[in-house]
Amino acid sequence: MVFLTFPCLIRNRGPDRYWRIQEVLKNARHFRGRKNRCFSLAVRAVRRAFVYATKGRQLKKRNMRTLWISRIAAGSHEHGMRYPVLMNNLVKSSVQLNRKVLSDLAISEPRTFQSLAKLARVRQEEGFRAALGDGSEPAGVLSRVVLLQ
């Protein structure tokens, strides 16, 4: 803006009030009621909307993970296993597929998911066999079991 005298320059409140208000109102145009027209109401509504969007981005990650987990659990129940058993044994077999991909496989690649479930089952039984042992004592241990044998 051009001012012919110094007092006019000092006393001017600023040229861009309209654009500063529109910057906020454009984010509120799809709201319901007077919040989409009146600036003082819109400011508060837009602030809440931004805060909810920020928090929602954190929650989305948590919700997606629970969704994947429940889908993998459903898929593993179809093959006679439970979710913790499946995940534990896949980790022990050093298969590092994450929950997102496992849920996608459970939905769109049923045969692959079945093969992974079988792998987990075999690893589980290997673990049981290792834990139960063949009924003999470890080497270097003398006990009643060894004497009776």
Next chain:
Amino acid sequence: MAVTFRNGCCQFIRTCWRLRSHGLQLSLQKPIGGLLPALVRQQSSQILKYPPNYVPETSLSRPPWPEVKIIDPAEEAKQHQDVVQKVNTLLEKGDYGRLFAVVHFASRQWKVTNEDLILIENHIEAECGDRIRMEKVLLVGGENFTLVGRPLLGRDLVRVEATVIEKTESWPKVHMVFKKRKSFQRKKIIIQPQTLLRINSIEVAPRLS
């Protein structure tokens, strides 16, 4: 003659019937009713014959963990060999249609096929139009076979190629923090670089071991 419990009960019941026929009211209906089923059970148990080593099943008859099958290692190795043979013949003939792969890229895992588009939320050191090979492949599968890596498959086994199509920025996301009654609010606009990739091909090499 030794008085057994059963003989005593039978005599008791016979006297009760005699007394009832004489018209006397007995207040001992309930105990008799309780005794009769025992007598019936005693009679029925004499008909069933159990083998000499029979032990009835209880909650402690078997251990609480599930039964584990004993596996013959030679048979197991033979089964493994059969499966590997089948997969090898499949791969050599090229008898597979569309392949899918699980690829670890940009700290995320993607389930990918041919002609797929992938949007990556960061910058990649490659120009638009460059052909890229994705090396960390976790799983490759077709309709009749799957190759699962532990955790990765070999570099000479799978080849996944992609082209960089576009390098843009995301829409301006608003990060806002606000605490009520404390005059505290912060607003930040976040614009992230994005890269768009198109998966061109997934190839599997024969000769597994």
